[in-house]
Amino acid sequence: MHAGLLESYQPRRSPVHRLATQTKLVAALALIFCVVSIPKGWDRMGWTVFDGTALLLVMTAARSRLSAAFLLRRLLLLEPFVLGVAALSFWQPHGWTVFWHAVARSTLCLATLVLLAATTPFSEIVRVLRTWRVPALLLTTLTLMDRYLFVLIEETGRMQRARASRTFVVRSRWAVWRTLAETLGELFVRSTERAGRIYAAMCARGWETSEPPVG
């Protein structure tokens, strides 16, 4: 995976970017709330709301001067998770109807978040959440996740390259899966060790309260 695709914020000069973070966050949450609270039985009405939300998102995206390809790529990246969750609905009665409802719902929520993240710096979102008195521990976790995601991806890339450089024969699918599992395990161990070192670095500069490392 390319780290560039994970850089969610895309600076542009657009009315959507200029909007106050607080306004954008409230609007996004309201939209998500509206989409997820449509009852399953509202068939025609439900789809009208979904269509309306989709139209609103497309219009906002158009005004934000972001490339449609970028937004679609990010959405597609997340879509496997949506489909995975939605596939569970086949075990219910009226499987297909429930499936399409779940896909539409989740995709609209994700699209809202993709748009919010692309037009608002993450640190700004955390700053606003802090003024809303979201628990400090949660904000610290979010901030550290945002910071170390890139480090983890780079580390995964280095590990994969190192393995590839010493892989000389075409291997069975089983061996490839085993290697992947080993890499993930190793990554987990390294991340745990890194977490210990980061905590030490935070303590070394006086961190002892539950204050998040952002202002």
Add this chain to the structure above:
Amino acid sequence: MPAALEVRDLSFRYDGGRATLSGVSFTVQPGECVGLLGPNGAGKSTLLLHLNGILPERLPARSEPAVLVDGLPLAPANLPAVRQRVGLMFQQSDDQLFCPTVWEDVAFGPRQLGLRGDALGQRVRACLERVNLDGFEHRRPHQLSQGEKRRVCLAGVLACEPGVLVLDEPTSDLDPRGRREFKLLLRGIPATRIIATHDLELVVELCPRSLLLDGGELVADGPTVELLSDEALMLAHGLEKPHILQHRHPHAA
């Protein structure tokens, strides 16, 4: 005037492991710049983590403190004061830069010390200027080069205005230019400095005195040039006489 740093008979072992430090004692006077040498696994990083109380995780309830900073014993009640006085710069920059932007990372320490508003902004600006990174405030750590990351780490530590600066392998991942620039920065800092490194030329240039650690024991403590010129001692402890000293008399200044 109390010693900037005093270590008395310090011993430590990681849970279930063999002794990492045994009976280490030394004193560092204010303003001194001391090199900490030793092969891999000698216990250098472990020793440095003791200097501002990251290790041991639980301070033992013993009457004799093992580490004193400015005469202040390292005890749970003194921990915040000791951590402000001893600035620790870690081996890996990515571990130390945990905030989303450069500005926030440099502001992290002073904010813990209660600085807010203009005073905080001024402190951050001054520290970034000091490491020649003015204008980098809004950059994200993963967009920086190794050399820039190192300098942000240094700014973050300097922002707490420590009296003792402890650096773990500060030049290990820098190119020659980055090393030269970092060396110049270190030279200009008036604080007491302890530098653990394999970069022997850096030690020769910056540290008049060096400590040699091997197998958790302090095997030598003396003038850097004398220590590093002793080829038998160097080879016995996994080091070698640096090229810069090959043609230099051990007593030359």
